[in-house]
Amino acid sequence: MNLEILGISVLWTFLFGYIVVGAIDFGAGFFNAYSLMTGKQRILTKVIQRYLSPVWEVTNVFLVFFFVGIIGFFPKTAFYYGTTLLVPVSFGVILLAIRGSYYAFETYGARGHKGYSFMYGLAGLLIPASLSIVLTISEGGFIEMVNGNPVLDYWELFTSPLTWSIVVLSIAATLYISAVFLTWYANKAGDREATKLLRKYALIWSLPTIVTAGGIIFELRKHNPDHYANIQTFWPMFLISFILFVGTVYLLLKKQQYGWAFALLVGQFAFAFFGYGASHYPYLLYPYLTIYDSFTNPAMAISLVVAFILGLCLLIPSLFLLLRLFLFNKDYVRGKEDHHA
Amino acid sequence: MGNEEAVFYSRVLTELTLSFHILYATIGVGVPLMIMIAQWVGIRKNDEHYILLARRWARGFVITVAVGVVTGTAIGLQLSLLWPNFMELAGNVIALPLFMETFAFFFEAIFLGIYLYTWDRFENQKKHLLLLVPVAIGASFSAVFITMVNAFMNAPQGFDIVDGELVNINPIIAMFNPAMPTKVAHVVITAYMTAAFVLAAIAAFRLLKGSDHIYHKKALFLTMKVGLIFAIGTAMIGDFSGKYLAEYQPEKLAAAEWHFETQENAPLLLLGIMDDGEVKYAIKVPFGLSLLAHNNPTAEVIGLDQFPEDEVPPLYIHYLFNIMVLIGMWMVFLAAWFWIGIKRGWKSVTTRWFRWLIVLGGPLSFIAIESGWWLAEVGRQPWILRHIMRVEDAATTSGHVDLMLILFALLYLVLGIGSIVVLRRMFRNNPVERELEDRHTEKGGDVH
């Protein structure tokens, strides 16, 4: 394995991490707001808050890690993506800012404030939509070179069915991932009512997720035939992903083994995400940028890898401690302990 | 929108985001240390007041962290969005500390979550305090790493440019550039100082607003004492920063000091105004500048005459420099007065007007932080990377920066107001007197 592939694999893994923890987080915020509006907050809010409160800041760092890392390993992306993404990413950042800060305002400062909850619930749902545009753009066809500078064609972008299917997928997947995780969490907390409601949400959102995911592959055939052809060669990964999806839904329907249901779901998304990533190789941006012509110098690459390994030695035990104290601690999950500052 | 406009708006947006982020980031760096000190004192003296102090600061801290995190994410992305050419080059050479910064954030975020949710969970209080150590380290190291990047912009090294290609890249040499030691030290210690004086201002304000509780008096004494130490450190390291400038960025020092001609025995100019290229009403301290720059009253100090006109930074940074230094001196004086006054039982330090001066110290420290950064950044103009890349060559070519500027300005307005409203409400609804009482009844009515 060369350094280019190592670099992109690490970054892709962190992006995957962000997508999973972020989706749980954003979806939870949305369900929380929704339950406030429909008067079901009694059922859901406690479960959601117990999980979210200690971890929300960690979620954000996954994203920061990804975008700082990509500039480090592939500095040319700053030129292509930096110039063209000003508008979509700025919107994403503004939503992230509203979502993050109002989440903290509501949780630590003004518990139960409806306006704040509503704001971060809605913002959370729009974040995946606005950030997923980056994936759409990476498929090529939306960026043109004008006088040596990349320019984004908004009309083309917003009239493309590909864009909108990816947006829908991002929203559906967010709600689906979040609902499955929270079903498990609520079940662990021994909260029957919440489990029941969240299981229902999970089942509702499973279908749109799989349908749009399939639809996107189909649309790529028109939009980017090269990529479509590549995807064909990775068909086993997508098949496994689908089987895992069926497994999750089966367990949910049977009302058993919610922990496994969530594990299968992570597997489903991992196979699809890495299959997609592998078929995208070697392009970072069709057709201008590959991981090879944008890669940094060897000195920087090696020092980044070393820093990464040292960093992991610090992070993994810490993350483990966090999970042990809050996710796997029965008393905490059940709400028997409250030691908030 | 032409490129000139894009450059202009990119600058304004960068200025805005950084000036806003730095307020919260400074608190983020300094306050964990203050919480640690208070909790430590509380455990050592077995004094519940200090522990409650730590706890209440920690609660407020979460709100400022949240805004710090989201605005930091904004500036992190904006660097690539607004300055793509700069980031492409910088990514090749100085990405290492940026990358390490994310680990510092990670570390801080994880332990902050744990710390906040484990109050009273451990029998041994010291274990809980131990969880705060990584938070404080993570926060301070975020500042260290990002300031290394900024130092690199002022004194780039660790690479060569041959025919427009970057060669001989050495990320470690780039990190440990000449601007790094003084810059990092000054930034970190000013954050500690500011946090101490901001918390002191809050304590003084409570005392002024009628609460006469010993809790606030303890808080005030602790924060002012710590503030004094850091203020003295700030002035000393600030002096080193001046010496660094004299050696490596003489044009910045000369512009900040309105020092036009290279000369020996150079005087220091304080305040004054510029009238048609002539300085008026300034206070002249003989030999001052030579002393500041080289520790030697007769040393030669390079003036602006040594630089081509288009490489001279804007002269208004003189005022920024003066504001920062005057505030620095004033805070040392005020804190020393308070400390000696308390020890000696002077009446003056418990008067209302003195407490108002302490309250004023909080905002003043923030003003010093802002003027310091503006001095440092504007003083680097016209360069984004000194002597390598100019600002106008670094900016985006996108035509929508003006619209984004408006949106972000609105965002910061919402965040700024929101954080103040929430903080006020948080502490008003739960005054310390009530919380102390609740705790006692809790203890008295022990049912376990």
Ligand code: HDD
């Ligand atoms: C509470 C805030 C505060 C206070 C009281 C002071 N400073 Fe400062 N100063 C900063 C906050 C700051 C800063 C925000 O941290 C800066 C901006 C960029 C940097 O490196 O540090 C800075 C920059 C800065 C620079 C420019 C460094 C550069 O561009 O590389 C110099 C020469 C000084 N300071 C010198 C002083 C002196 C002689 C002070 C005397 C008391 C002083 N500062 C007080």
Ligand code: HEM
């Ligand atoms: C957080 C405190 C900081 C503040 C308040 C601040 C303030 C400013 C200001 C006022 C400018 C505009 C100068 C002008 O246009 O005349 C500027 C420019 C800039 N700063 Fe900073 N800065 C800070 C830290 C940093 C750091 C740590 C970095 C790098 C990692 C950085 C990167 C830049 C860049 C890329 C520009 C744009 C180019 C330029 O105008 O020179 N800044 N900053």
Ligand code: HEM
């Ligand atoms: C160009 C300059 C800067 C960039 C790109 C930047 C980037 C960031 C980012 C991405 C975050 C959010 C991290 C997270 O998700 O947890 C953040 C937060 C933070 N930044 Fe900045 N930052 C800059 C300037 C500074 C400076 C100059 C300081 C210190 C003096 C600083 C100190 C902090 C701290 C302590 C936090 C953690 C949040 C908090 O505790 O309030 N940053 N920054």
